[in-house]
Amino acid sequence: MKLLDTLNQDMKEAMRNKEKQRLSVIRSVKASLQNESIKLGKEITDEEALSVLSREMKQRKESLHEFEQANRSDLVEKTKLEIELLEEYMPAQLSDEELQQIVDETIQETGAGSKAQMGKVMGAIMPKVKGRADGTRVKQMVEQNLS
Known part of the structure; x- marks a missing residue:
């Protein structure tokens, strides 16, 4: 519906x-x-x-x-x-483990290795998690992985 x-x-x-x-x-x-x-x-x-x-x-x-x-x-x-x-109208939110897996996969796909490439990674992740994860949560996880 x-x-x-x-x-x-x-x-x-x-x-x-x-x-x-x-x-x-x-x-x-x-x-x-x-x-x-x-x-x-x-x-x-x-x-x-x-x-x-x-x-x-x-x-x-x-x-x-x-x-x-x-x-x-x-x-x-x-x-x-x-x-x-x-x-009630939002899709179920991703767990930390699920989000971490998406972050890891996207970093590998983009070949990012430093915080300088964070925009590239964020641009690739956000369409994948649209509505299922808060942008600030995603940003924090990407920062942790790239540092």
């Missing part, structure tokens, strides 16, 4: 159950997907939808960090719940 269909179904269910927070998150994601579709001038694919979801997740994680720094516990709780709700 396409992500948009799932979101529509979940939105109806959230309306029936009067789940305001869930409904708000779903509407926000649907709006982002719609904006992306308009920007591209066509209906978006599941892969493009995954990119939008990843962007939404990243924004919320950055907001969470800022709210924690500002001691805004009310906003921290709200943002944590939004992240949990978004995670």
Whole structure:
């Protein structure tokens, strides 16, 4: 089932159950997907939808960090719940072992041997792990392997 269909179904269910927070998150994601579709001038694919979801997740994680720094516990709780709700639509995250294997394989494929070639390695890894691993986590692992 396409992500948009799932979101529509979940939105109806959230309306029936009067789940305001869930409904708000779903509407926000649907709006982002719609904006992306308009920007591209066509209906978006599941892969493009995954990119939008990843962007939404990243924004919320950055907001969470800022709210924690500002001691805004009310906003921290709200943002944590939004992240949990978004995670339901994201693909399963890679374990450290799986990610390490992908990093090792990609370093071998690219022939990188120093941190100077990190951009080359990151450019090759990110499409492989799209939506299944956070970019900062991947970056840290690549840095460890290349140092």
